Amino acid sequence: xxxxxITQMSYLIRLSEEEKEWIRQVFAIKTYEKGExxxxxxxxxxxAGFIVEGMVRxxxxxxxxxxxxxxxxxxxxxxxxxxxxxxxxxxxxxxQCIEPTTIIVISYDDLQExxxxxxxxxxxxxxxxxxxxxxxxxxxxxxxxxxxxxxxLQFMDVYSTLVPRxxxxxxxxxxxxxxxxxSRIRKRLAK
Amino acid sequence: xxxxxITQMSYLIRLSEEEKEWIRQVFAIKTYEKGExxxxxxxxxxxAGFIVEGMVRxxxxxxxxxxxxxxxxxxxxxxxxxxxxxxxxxxxxxxQCIEPTTIIVISYDDLQExxxxxxxxxxxxxxxxxxxxxxxxxxxxxxxxxxxxxxxLQFMDVYSTLVPRxxxxxxxxxxxxxxxxxSRIRKRLAK
DNA sequence: GCCATTCGTTAACCTGGGTTAATAAATCTA
DNA sequence: TAGATTTATTAACCCAGGTTAACGAATGGC
Numbered sequence: 455x456x457x458x459x460i461t462q463m464s465y466l467i468r469l470s471e472e473e474k475e476w477i478r479q480v481f482a483i484k485t486y487e488k489g490e491x492x493x494x495x496x497x498x499x500x501x502a503g504f505i506v507e508g509m510v511r512x513x514x515x516x517x518x519x520x521x522x523x524x525x526x527x528x529x530x531x532x533x534x535x536x537x538x539x540x541x542x543x544x545x546x547x548x549x550q551c552i553e554p555t556t557i558i559v560i561s562y563d564d565l566q567e568x569x570x571x572x573x574x575x576x577x578x579x580x581x582x583x584x585x586x587x588x589x590x591x592x593x594x595x596x597x598x599x600x601x602x603x604x605x606x607l608q609f610m611d612v613y614s615t616l617v618p619r620x621x622x623x624x625x626x627x628x629x630x631x632x633x634x635x636x637s638r639i640r641k642r643l644a645k
Numbered sequence: 646x647x648x649x650x651i652t653q654m655s656y657l658i659r660l661s662e663e664e665k666e667w668i669r670q671v672f673a674i675k676t677y678e679k680g681e682x683x684x685x686x687x688x689x690x691x692x693a694g695f696i697v698e699g700m701v702r703x704x705x706x707x708x709x710x711x712x713x714x715x716x717x718x719x720x721x722x723x724x725x726x727x728x729x730x731x732x733x734x735x736x737x738x739x740x741q742c743i744e745p746t747t748i749i750v751i752s753y754d755d756l757q758e759x760x761x762x763x764x765x766x767x768x769x770x771x772x773x774x775x776x777x778x779x780x781x782x783x784x785x786x787x788x789x790x791x792x793x794x795x796x797x798l799q800f801m802d803v804y805s806t807l808v809p810r811x812x813x814x815x816x817x818x819x820x821x822x823x824x825x826x827x828s829r830i831r832k833r834l835a836k
Numbered sequence: 837g838c839c840a841t842t843c844g845t846t847a848a849c850c851t852g853g854g855t856t857a858a859t860a861a862a863t864c865t866a
Numbered sequence: 867t868a869g870a871t872t873t874a875t876t877a878a879c880c881c882a883g884g885t886t887a888a889c890g891a892a893t894g895g896c
Contacts, residue, residue, distance in 0.1 A: 517790075536779075
């Protein structure tokens, strides 16, 4: 299980044998039922996770109580509310498992150990963050420039493998419209 | 001029005297007229900059040719198309100086030198990226949850010092609506 | 397999932003 | 200062998405 993470990390940095062993020691395995929360809104995110199996969604609750699904992560991806994790602020988004999910997690302090003690620890932190940043900025650009219809098409393209695992209303939320509107979009596109 | 940057960097990491001296050597001073481009769309962003004086806007051009202003940076802030800079990809946004602007710049390679040779170089890169990431994710959240009216109010709040330096249509673009719509919003709020 | 629940679509009506164009105000420029 | 240009507002009309509610379809639990 930890080997999947070590493989993933090895794409980014070199790991010594001791470092690999440390990873095996320090990451804890957690399992969640469908519907359970990896992180609740308002909590400080004190752990970063690597999803071994399953899927999570990021849930943003509006002032009026409506829940929006703004992102997904699946197996072989990291999951964390990084903003909350970094500055120990209350999380604005919840992270909910939408399938039975297994996540291996590391605490904030242990991750700082990786940053500090691994030969390329800081670099690992930087590369992860750079990846997340580029992803976030592309999303901003898409929200600025693309109509819902185009964002829907892009979603179906980029997340095609996820689609069969997702209800329609998570997708409509991600795209930024309500379910009836997504239905209309799908109807328009059907022609 | 470089001392401003050194001050700024010192908020994030410790700098030795040699490191400070290296910064003075390697950052080059560039000046721009109002309207000139720090970076054009399609170019690879090969330099990161620190704005000593003036202001820039980030310009995203839609498929239909319309220019959107999606962000601003002013004096004492960094400017860079980080996504392009990181992976040497063609920039999707231009960076235009909207006032007479002075920027001190560092090349990609020299910045890698900082990452590699400064005692806390990797940490500096990580912290900058973390800051940018948190900013980007907050923007995504705002685009998802806030109506244009609310985003306008937030802009007026957060960027209040910038407002007198900006034309209305940059603000409307940033908020995500067209000028007539921003006029309507302002009219509604006037009551 | 049956019932209850959840989910996706559709219809009718509403609303707020887009579009276009005209006008007024502010800014530049010579 | 006058004239040209740019910028901001307004009006009229259009349209896509929101809202609400109804109705099937799919799903889940027992």
